[in-house]
Amino acid sequence: MAYLTQLDYVKYICSCGQLKPITSLYFCRHCLKIRCGFCICHEVDSHYCANCLENMPSSEARLKKNRCSSCFDCPSCFHTLSTRATLAQPRQPVDPAGGDTKVENKQPKKMYYLSCFNCRWTSRDVGIPDQPVASGGWPERANPFATRINQLLDYYKAIALQEKQEKLERERKKFSIRGKYITLTDKTGLTGAMARNIAGLPSNEAGSSSAIANFVASQASEEVEQLPDDIYTKEVNLKQITSMPQRLASPEWQPASVARLHPVAKLLSVKRSQRCRACDHNLTKPEYNPGSIKFKIELLAYYHVPEVKIISHEPVKPGEKTALLVKLTNPTGHEMQLRLLQPEDIPPVEDREEPRSIEKSLERSLNLEKDASACRAIERPPSYAASSVVATPVGALTLAQRDDAAEYDDDTQHDADHIILWRKSNKLALRLEVTTDASAADGAPASTAFAIEYSYRNTVPPSSTAAHHRDHTLYTTVLLDLGKVHA
Amino acid sequence: MTLYEGIALIQEKQAVVLDLGSEYTKFGFTGEAAPRCIIRSEFWCTTERKYKKVYDYKTPEELYDNLVHMLHLLYFRHVLVNPKERKVVVVESLFTPTLFRETLAKVLFTHYEVSGVVWADSPRLCALTLGAPVALVVAVGGREAEVAAVVHSCVVLHAMQTQPLAARAIHASLAELLDEDNNTKLNLPDHIIEDIKVKTCFVVGRERAARWRSPSWPAAACDVAYPVAGRSAIAVAGRTRELAAEVLFARDAELASLPDIVLQCIMQCPIDARRELAANILVTGGTATLPGLKARLAEELRYLITQPPYESRLHVREFRFHRAPCPENACAWAGGAVCGAADGGAARATPRDAYARARRLPDWVCLLDNTPPHHPHRDNLDI
Ligand SMILES: [Zn+2]
Numbered sequence A: 001m002a003y004l005t006q007l008d009y010v011k012y013i014c015s016c017g018q019l020k021p022i023t024s025l026y027f028c029r030h031c032l033k034i035r036c037g038f039c040i041c042h043e044v045d046s047h048y049c050a051n052c053l054e055n056m057p058s059s060e061a062r063l064k065k066n067r068c069s070s071c072f073d074c075p076s077c078f079h080t081l082s083t084r085a086t087l088a089q090p091r092q093p094v095d096p097a098g099g100d101t102k103v104e105n106k107q108p109k110k111m112y113y114l115s116c117f118n119c120r121w122t123s124r125d126v127g128i129p130d131q132p133v134a135s136g137g138w139p140e141r142a143n144p145f146a147t148r149i150n151q152l153l154d155y156y157k158a159i160a161l162q163e164k165q166e167k168l169e170r171e172r173k174k175f176s177i178r179g180k181y182i183t184l185t186d187k188t189g190l191t192g193a194m195a196r197n198i199a200g201l202p203s204n205e206a207g208s209s210s211a212i213a214n215f216v217a218s219q220a221s222e223e224v225e226q227l228p229d230d231i232y233t234k235e236v237n238l239k240q241i242t243s244m245p246q247r248l249a250s251p252e253w254q255p256a257s258v259a260r261l262h263p264v265a266k267l268l269s270v271k272r273s274q275r276c277r278a279c280d281h282n283l284t285k286p287e288y289n290p291g292s293i294k295f296k297i298e299l300l301a302y303y304h305v306p307e308v309k310i311i312s313h314e315p316v317k318p319g320e321k322t323a324l325l326v327k328l329t330n331p332t333g334h335e336m337q338l339r340l341l342q343p344e345d346i347p348p349v350e351d352r353e354e355p356r357s358i359e360k361s362l363e364r365s366l367n368l369e370k371d372a373s374a375c376r377a378i379e380r381p382p383s384y385a386a387s388s389v390v391a392t393p394v395g396a397l398t399l400a401q402r403d404d405a406a407e408y409d410d411d412t413q414h415d416a417d418h419i420i421l422w423r424k425s426n427k428l429a430l431r432l433e434v435t436t437d438a439s440a441a442d443g444a445p446a447s448t449a450f451a452i453e454y455s456y457r458n459t460v461p462p463s464s465t466a467a468h469h470r471d472h473t474l475y476t477t478v479l480l481d482l483g484k485v486h487a
Numbered sequence B: 001m002t003l004y005e006g007i008a009l010i011q012e013k014q015a016v017v018l019d020l021g022s023e024y025t026k027f028g029f030t031g032e033a034a035p036r037c038i039i040r041s042e043f044w045c046t047t048e049r050k051y052k053k054v055y056d057y058k059t060p061e062e063l064y065d066n067l068v069h070m071l072h073l074l075y076f077r078h079v080l081v082n083p084k085e086r087k088v089v090v091v092e093s094l095f096t097p098t099l100f101r102e103t104l105a106k107v108l109f110t111h112y113e114v115s116g117v118v119w120a121d122s123p124r125l126c127a128l129t130l131g132a133p134v135a136l137v138v139a140v141g142g143r144e145a146e147v148a149a150v151v152h153s154c155v156v157l158h159a160m161q162t163q164p165l166a167a168r169a170i171h172a173s174l175a176e177l178l179d180e181d182n183n184t185k186l187n188l189p190d191h192i193i194e195d196i197k198v199k200t201c202f203v204v205g206r207e208r209a210a211r212w213r214s215p216s217w218p219a220a221a222c223d224v225a226y227p228v229a230g231r232s233a234i235a236v237a238g239r240t241r242e243l244a245a246e247v248l249f250a251r252d253a254e255l256a257s258l259p260d261i262v263l264q265c266i267m268q269c270p271i272d273a274r275r276e277l278a279a280n281i282l283v284t285g286g287t288a289t290l291p292g293l294k295a296r297l298a299e300e301l302r303y304l305i306t307q308p309p310y311e312s313r314l315h316v317r318e319f320r321f322h323r324a325p326c327p328e329n330a331c332a333w334a335g336g337a338v339c340g341a342a343d344g345g346a347a348r349a350t351p352r353d354a355y356a357r358a359r360r361l362p363d364w365v366c367l368l369d370n371t372p373p374h375h376p377h378r379d380n381l382d383i
């Protein structure tokens, strides 16, 4: 829970320069780089309703405008509406001859309405009749402007078509007209043909379709909506007027009065898959079932990159040395060699362009333009200011692989080492010394950064001819938040 | 999923229309009558742990990040489609800063890998929803009121007017009036101010406004007690309700009120278009839904035209108003949806490869783009 609720005291620097906690980072096993939500490519994987957990194929979701057909939101407070049943006595004309012949008709009928358990709004409040079936069948409202917009669409489509034909004609005649204001007038493209139309010039004989001929432009009128006469005398009932969020929940109608509110069909949610931009491999892919929170592919940094946690630290004072206790964890299934260094000591990334197979390099060169431009725009140097410097121990540290069985042992090893505080399975506690700059101001945020060099065993299944199962030396920079400077 | 994507490869994917307003963002598909969502132009910023407005930025990088987060919200929470390989119609003001356009282009093309972007200016799109050849578009939105004359699908660029007379100005004036009513500095958050405005305020007629400025005030509309959680109810006096939006019509020596800029726009247009423009006014933008605003604007225009400096220089007497076939706050968006669908978006879009080569957008203020091909200076501009 601490990951979710607490501030991020430890941040990693993503390969794109963003600072993120380890829980929101990914690790591409193919590029061997840390990635984050900012520098990866998100994709819609599947649509589902978060309320009834019903999957909806994308084509159907598109038809239904991404709305669930059986769930509704309250138009007043946006909580999910519940379907409630009532028994309605069917009204029957009183039969003077005695009623035992139609007993079965007198059975009370179950009727349904929608009700909000949060704000007590019901579909009866706005006069929507109760429905005989529990789900679906609720009256739909048509957009009042749909007809006119469709007329406009037909009109402009016809004009665009006509213009296209004219253009073809012109090209055929090798007749070029260069307008003075070409970039200005040609932007929406409806210009030439429309101007011709307005000027009453004969348009292309084939192009003057019925859509153009029958179109009636909007008519301006002298009249504008006036204020209602009773506005100065009428008491304002705030409960009868909708708020902006209530209006905008249905962009087509935007009701101003509470009496015009209508249940809002629930917007679907999507499951997203994520892809590395550099190599196009999936980083996460969720399971299709909406009820499942598992992933088919889940390349999270949390499973691949050594995790750093602050155990405790002394208050940071300007010009003084303070102790900092951190815990390092190896999440991988392989032994890890670690070394701490100063962030500036990370060797510059040499172009590790290995000899590739021909088809791979060809593929790369095809994608090169896209890759280079995309990465350049997204990557940026990390911006952080560390007030303190960590004295990094010289030697390498060894971290055992993760062993789920070892979780139950309780034999913490206390090393005699003055740097390693204790060691337990794949975890290691370090005592580090932090030197703070003497000029640090009282109350300024205190932080420190260090880099970790770690060995990583690549376990990508052997797919290509390239040697697999190789050991790599990777680097990552960690930024620790040490509270405030205490003078 | 696979079936649909397969079809989409053959057909063109339905493009999206993006109208990133200073207060509200409208987003949806081309060819539809209404946007799929109208949401505040803000997103939850995890590092700052607060809602952050897209237009609050100090550096280009910050703007880039803001746009990335906003578009993520729009694509994956509201419209639920992949941005990749899909065209976008961007509805933009002609006053959009170059930095903003360029950054938006960068985000769309490189971060979201859209296949093409149609840049369309809002006055022309608003006029498109009317189908009328000549229109004077008065857009009163979140930050600015913009007046632009559209004559046969061309915006009369030199006549465009803009003033910070929109929702922001009304909110500031309402906040001041509320402080007076309650004899204290209330420091209400913006969404409460907006809610008070939406639920209680309206625009009074010309004569009544004049009486409010005179020593003998008219009998005010009813007072309202606006309840706020965790504090005593806020008193909203009738006078406040009536005068909150007066700031749009306040005339000073600079003649910068809303009706003034409308008349100035007409005045700076070619003489043969003026009469037509005055007879084809379209008032749009979210603020235009304030009760009485259109009526007051009409009244002011009809009065001011009889006064100096306009009576001698502007010989129009008739003002007529259009009604757009969509809610006022989504008018430019609807124009974008129609334009994008009619065009197929194909012809006018800046395709991604063209952007990747040029790394800049055509812009009406740039000499590279607005110097005619045969102009003597053309050769001195290198592209
Ligand atoms: Zn990243």
Ligand SMILES: [Zn+2]
Pocket (backbone or CB within 6 Å): A049, A050, A051, A052, A053, A054, A068, A069, A070, A071, A266
């Ligand atoms: Zn559902």
Ligand SMILES: [Zn+2]
Pocket (backbone or CB within 6 Å): A074, A075, A076, A077, A078, A079, A116, A117, A118, A119, A120, A121
């Ligand atoms: Zn409710």
Ligand SMILES: [Zn+2]
Pocket (backbone or CB within 6 Å): A028, A029, A030, A031, A032, A276, A277, A278, A279, A280, A281
């Ligand atoms: Zn990768």
